[in-house]
Amino acid sequence: MTDRLTQLQDAVDQLTTQFFSALRYVGNKHESAPVGNEDRVPDDKHHPDKPAVFEAALSELARDIIVKSKQIEVLITSLPGIGVSEEEQKNRLLNLEQQLKEAEAERLKAVEEKELARERLESVIVNLRRI
Amino acid sequence: MAANEEASSAWPNPPYFYTHFTEENLSALRAHRQLLNLGTNDPIPKESLPRDSPLQFLIPPPPATGDWWSFTEQWSVEERNVDLEYAGIETLYDQEVEEPSGAQRLVELRRLSKSLLLNFLELCGLMSLNPQLFGVKLKAIEVILFNMHHLINQYRPHQARETLCMMMEEQLQKVRKETEDNREATRKVNEALVKASAIAQQVREEEMREPAESERDKEVVEKEKAKKRDAQGWKLIAESI
Numbered sequence: 001m002t003d004r005l006t007q008l009q010d011a012v013d014q015l016t017t018q019f020f021s022a023l024r025y026v027g028n029k030h031e032s033a034p035v036g037n038e039d040r041v042p043d044d045k046h047h048p049d050k051p052a053v054f055e056a057a058l059s060e061l062a063r064d065i066i067v068k069s070k071q072i073e074v075l076i077t078s079l080p081g082i083g084v085s086e087e088e089q090k091n092r093l094l095n096l097e098q099q100l101k102e103a104e105a106e107r108l109k110a111v112e113e114k115e116l117a118r119e120r121l122e123s124v125i126v127n128l129r130r131i
Numbered sequence: 132m133a134a135n136e137e138a139s140s141a142w143p144n145p146p147y148f149y150t151h152f153t154e155e156n157l158s159a160l161r162a163h164r165q166l167l168n169l170g171t172n173d174p175i176p177k178e179s180l181p182r183d184s185p186l187q188f189l190i191p192p193p194p195a196t197g198d199w200w201s202f203t204e205q206w207s208v209e210e211r212n213v214d215l216e217y218a219g220i221e222t223l224y225d226q227e228v229e230e231p232s233g234a235q236r237l238v239e240l241r242r243l244s245k246s247l248l249l250n251f252l253e254l255c256g257l258m259s260l261n262p263q264l265f266g267v268k269l270k271a272i273e274v275i276l277f278n279m280h281h282l283i284n285q286y287r288p289h290q291a292r293e294t295l296c297m298m299m300e301e302q303l304q305k306v307r308k309e310t311e312d313n314r315e316a317t318r319k320v321n322e323a324l325v326k327a328s329a330i331a332q333q334v335r336e337e338e339m340r341e342p343a344e345s346e347r348d349k350e351v352v353e354k355e356k357a358k359k360r361d362a363q364g365w366k367l368i369a370e371s372i
Contacts, residue, residue: 003294004290004291005283005287005290008283009280009283012244012276012279012280012283015247016272016276017215019251019254020273023254023255023256023258026255026258028260033320037206047264065248065251065370066248069244070247071242071249072353073241073244075239076237076240076241076244077241077247079237079286079290080236080290080294080297081289081290081292081293081296082234082291084289084293086289086292089289089292089293093269093292093295093296093299096296096300096303097298097299099303099305100302100303100306103303103307103310104306105304106306106307106310107306107309107313108269109305109310109314110180110305110309110310110311110313110314110317113314113317114314114316114317114320116317117317117320117321120320120321120324121320121324123321123328123371124371124372126371127367127368127370127371128364128367128368130216130372
């Protein structure tokens with residue numbers, strides 16, 4: 001999964017693509033309207049969708065755009081670290097670094113203790129084998 | 132023909148001063164460096180050499196500053212975040228408010244996304260009434276999109292730091308967990324040893340209490356032997372703990 005910002009950026013790009021395809025659909029598939037009392041002029045290059053299909057497609061396109069827009073909103077509000085200043089972040093990083101160092105030292109100590117315990121156990125078992 | 136080929140060569144010739152990079156010159160430069168008491172990576176001041184010395188060519192030029200061009204694009208030597216105005220795009224949000232990670236910036240971002248939708252709606256309306264005028268709205272949408280992307284990109288360093296914080300916290304937890312596990316293992320081993328030494332103590336006391344009697348039958352003697360071996364084992368354990 002990509003990070004939030006990239007998701008947001010992708011969502012904005014997708015929304016733009018949706019704008020384009022929606023306009024394109026409307027432009028290509030709309031039914032032509034007669035001018036005044038003249039008859040409709042048939043156009044071989046123009047293949048409009050049936051009114052019902054056209055209406056359905058329109059509402060679907062509109063819904064998709066709204067959904068994408070909502071998604072962008074959600075992504076914006078869930079960006080990490082909102083309202084945390086750079087100074088605070090740097091302090092936190094320094095603090096974490098210190099803690100990590102301490103934890104690492106503790107870990108090494110614990111490993112040493114475990115090693116000692118293991119050696120004691122081993123010597124008991126080795127002695128036992130002498131019988 | 133030969134002259135033509137040279138002129139149309141795909142790559143330019145190396146800089147003319149490359150001929151000065153000879154062994155003698157390089158060792159002379161090293162000697163000069165030692166004379167000035169400089170480390171191997173310290174820059175040699177140009178003035179320290181005679182003006183007409185070929186060694187002048189061996190000293191690297193100072194780092195470049197300012198802008199440079201590459202494939203018709205202008206780049207700046209110092210890293211800097213280009214603002215929208217610099218790129219000739221109208222800035223739609225209030226720049227003065229606070230730093231890029233502030234909550235206000237997010238409000239601006241949400242406003243922009245709302246405007247984007249509204250502008251698209253207006254574009255749709257315009258297209259149905261006077262399609263010739265689409266350019267105006269298209270430009271507006273473009274500016275909004277540039278602004279959004281700019282705001283998002285300004286947020287990037289902030290997110291990077293935030294991610295680093297999270298990773299470090301994860302690491303911290305991992306290390307602490309490992310320490311805890313190791314301590315637990317140590318504790319268990321010690322407990323087992325204490326128990327074993329207690330049993331050994333018990334066996335020894337029993338041994339002292341019942342001295343073996345002679346009139347027992349074979350089976351009992353066998354048992355006694357096994358018991359003795361057992362006791363010996365426990366004694367060894369007790370000794371080694």
